[in-house]
Amino acid sequence: xxxxxxxxxxxxxxxxxxxxxxxxxxxxxxxxxxxxxxxxxxxxxxxxxxxxxxxxxxxxxxxxxxxxxxxxxxxxxxxxxxxxxxxxxxxxxxxxxxxxxxxxxxxxxxxxxxxxxxxxxxxxxxxxxxxxxxxxxxxxxxxxxxxxxxxxxxxxxxxxxxxxxxxxxxxxxxxxxxxxxxxxxxxxxxxxxxxxxxxxxxxxxxxxxxxxxxxxxxxxxxxxxxxxxxxxxxxxxxxxxxxxxxxxxxxxxxxxxxxxxxxxxxxxxxxxxxxxxxxxxxxxxxxxxxxxxxxxxxxxxxxxxxxxxxxxxxxxxxxxxxxxxxx
Numbered sequence: 001x002x003x004x005x006x007x008x009x010x011x012x013x014x015x016x017x018x019x020x021x022x023x024x025x026x027x028x029x030x031x032x033x034x035x036x037x038x039x040x041x042x043x044x045x046x047x048x049x050x051x052x053x054x055x056x057x058x059x060x061x062x063x064x065x066x067x068x069x070x071x072x073x074x075x076x077x078x079x080x081x082x083x084x085x086x087x088x089x090x091x092x093x094x095x096x097x098x099x100x101x102x103x104x105x106x107x108x109x110x111x112x113x114x115x116x117x118x119x120x121x122x123x124x125x126x127x128x129x130x131x132x133x134x135x136x137x138x139x140x141x142x143x144x145x146x147x148x149x150x151x152x153x154x155x156x157x158x159x160x161x162x163x164x165x166x167x168x169x170x171x172x173x174x175x176x177x178x179x180x181x182x183x184x185x186x187x188x189x190x191x192x193x194x195x196x197x198x199x200x201x202x203x204x205x206x207x208x209x210x211x212x213x214x215x216x217x218x219x220x221x222x223x224x225x226x227x228x229x230x231x232x233x234x235x236x237x238x239x240x241x242x243x244x245x246x247x248x249x250x251x252x253x254x255x256x257x258x259x260x261x262x263x264x265x266x267x268x269x270x271x272x273x274x275x276x277x278x279x280x281x282x283x284x285x286x287x288x289x290x291x292x293x294x295x296x297x298x299x300x301x302x303x304x305x306x307x308x309x310x311x312x313x314x315x316x317x318x319x320x321x322x323x324x325x326x327x
Contacts, residue, residue, distance in 0.1 A: 048131040051159070051271055054142030055120050055151070059112050062105055080104045095126040117151065124152030135198050135271070137161025157195035159271055162259045163249040165190065171246060176238045187262040196269035199260055227261035228254045 060068070069079040069088070079085050086101075093102045096110045096119060111119040120143075134145040134156050149156030169186050173179035187197075228236075236254040250256060263270055 046130045047128050048133070049127075049129050050133050051135060052132055053135055053138045054144060054148050055124075057116055057141055057143055059116050060108065062108055065104075065108060092123060095122050121151045124148070124154070127152070130154050132156045133159050133195060133271075135159045135161060135273075137164045137198060158193070159196050159198045160190050160194045161198045162187075162263060163200060163256075166255070166259055167247060167249045170241060170244065170248075170250075173241075176234055176241060179237055179241060180233065183259075184262060187259070188266060191266035191268055194268065196271060197263040197266070198271040198273060199256070199263065200273050228257050233258045 066079045066085075069082065069084050071079060071082045071084055073079050073082065080089060089101045089104065089107070091100075093107050093110070094100055096107070096114065098107060098110055114122070129152060132145065132148055132152065132154055134148060136144065136158055137160070143151070145156035145158045165186055166183060169182045170179055173182050190197075232254050236252045240250055240252050240255060244250075250259070260270070
């Protein structure tokens with residue numbers, strides 16, 4: 001979001017304090033900036049979209065648009081009649097100059113009239129969101145965080161998905177040792193600019209092929225409270241690199257647990273993806289170690305005396321030796 005700039009007249013005035021309060025120039029905002037300036041009252045609270053993806057950069061037909069609505073249609077209805085469909089038809093058309101609950105075909109025709117970018121700009125700015133946390137690991141022609149923030153006049157922060165990151169490292173690594181070294185470097189290098197990491201906890205992610213009992217210490221590949229051993233990691237990395245197709249993402253529970261603990265060690269927030277049935281067992285593992293899911297503040301860290309990565313208290317500092325009193 002563009003920052004406020006002082007009025008040019010304030011720079012030329014030799015004594016701005018001598019002006020009457022009503023004549024003191026206020027901050028200037030750029031056209032289209034959200035939220036609009038308020039002449040009186042408290043500042044508008046920040047509204048953060050804590051997990052989202054980019055938007056499609058092209059126009060969609062009726063069937064393609066409906067296919068992207070979540071949920072399932074009841075008999076003799078469409079997804080436009082679902083709760084999500086009702087919400088879209090109620091709130092989106094007025095932002096494009098139409099009446100609420102207009103026919104879906106009319107709404108999509110209006111989007112085509114305005115163009116994909118202008119429609120996205122009006123819809124995003126109409127939400128009042130000031131910050132987006134954008135998961136960039138979703139496949140498809142979606143706008144990157146910078147473009148999403150520009151269209152919505154908001155700040156956009158990147159959430160890096162761990163599985164595609166491991167896939168990119170594997171595509172450029174020739175040996176097991178090289179893969180593991182490059183993977184650690186990639187995760188910690190990404191932490192320099194990312195706002196957080198994202199890890200699967202549902203279908204197509206960590207739970208595939210694991211069965212039950214993820215969190216027990218003796219439950220096979222359970223997450224437990226410790227990272228996997230180096231021997232386990234090397235064995236699974238060698239097996240995966242030998243069998244994977246080009247572009248394949250890791251599905252081994254040991255490698256995914258290894259990735260998860262690398263992300264935990266950075267101290268950045270960790271977002272867990274799960275499918276609509278609810279959080280998977282991995283979420284319970286993060287509840288047992290709360291610092292893996294959020295970044296502790298410096299003040300609270302100093303008060304609690306705990307390490308940001310693993311929640312363990314640091315070793316006590318050595319006490320200075322006391323000199324013997326002469327009295």
